[in-house]
Amino acid sequence: MPLVPLFDFDGTLVDSDAALIAPFLALGVEPGALPALGLPLVEACAQAGVTVEAYLERYDPSVAQPFPGVPELLAQLPRWGLASNKQRASGHQELARLGWQPEVALFSDDFGGADKQVEPLLDRLGLPPASVVFVGDTDHDRACAATAGVPFVLAGWNARARAGARPADHVLHHPRDLLPVLARIGHHGPSRSEEAR
Numbered sequence: 356m357p358l359v360p361l362f363d364f365d366g367t368l369v370d371s372d373a374a375l376i377a378p379f380l381a382l383g384v385e386p387g388a389l390p391a392l393g394l395p396l397v398e399a400c401a402q403a404g405v406t407v408e409a410y411l412e413r414y415d416p417s418v419a420q421p422f423p424g425v426p427e428l429l430a431q432l433p434r435w436g437l438a439s440n441k442q443r444a445s446g447h448q449e450l451a452r453l454g455w456q457p458e459v460a461l462f463s464d465d466f467g468g469a470d471k472q473v474e475p476l477l478d479r480l481g482l483p484p485a486s487v488v489f490v491g492d493t494d495h496d497r498a499c500a501a502t503a504g505v506p507f508v509l510a511g512w513n514a515r516a517r518a519g520a521r522p523a524d525h526v527l528h529h530p531r532d533l534l535p536v537l538a539r540i541g542h543h544g545p546s547r548s549e550e551a552r
Contacts, residue, residue: 357538358537362435362437367490367516370419372515374416378412393492393496428530431534435458437457438460438489442464472499507524508533512530
């Protein structure tokens with residue numbers, strides 16, 4: 356049985372760095388004081404000294420577009436899930452805008468405002484850790500996968516994520532490279548052959 360992929364959203368499925376940063380800059384946050392990407396919105400806004408409401412008023416989701424190859428990948432997946440630090444209302448609006456329908460999508464509100472977690476997603480999907488792989492782009496995603504005991508795959512099609520890859524990371528350079536990984540990672544461990552491409 357192929358593994359079921361679980362995805363982070365921003366920076367993994369959509370190229371959203373500019374969209375996420377723009378509201379902070381519009382609110383006067385200096386570039387050197389921007390919060391790290393991947394934090395829950397409440398935490399990021401607190402670090403930047405702005406309100407969530409002010410941030411959301413200035414957030415333009417249309418700026419965040421899918422990475423090339425992501426829509427084609429998702430169309431081929433019989434099952435997939437999503438765990439994101441986005442606010443629930445914003446996350447569902449963006450999924451609707453993109454026409455994407457994960458089997459389960461959990462957002463910051465579902466985690467009590469804390470960092471996203473894989474375990475609740477596994478519970479909702481009825482899957483053990485050995486049956487999934489988590490695809491993400493940040494240290495938060497890497498830690499999220501490790502805490503849940505599931506393999507982590509780095510969305511290396513995001514140049515920022517690829518530049519921050521760690522030696523142990525399984526790095527993919529194009530979304531389509533995930534398909535053979537889903538077929539073999541559970542049996543042979545995470546090959547890193549894609550890194551040589």
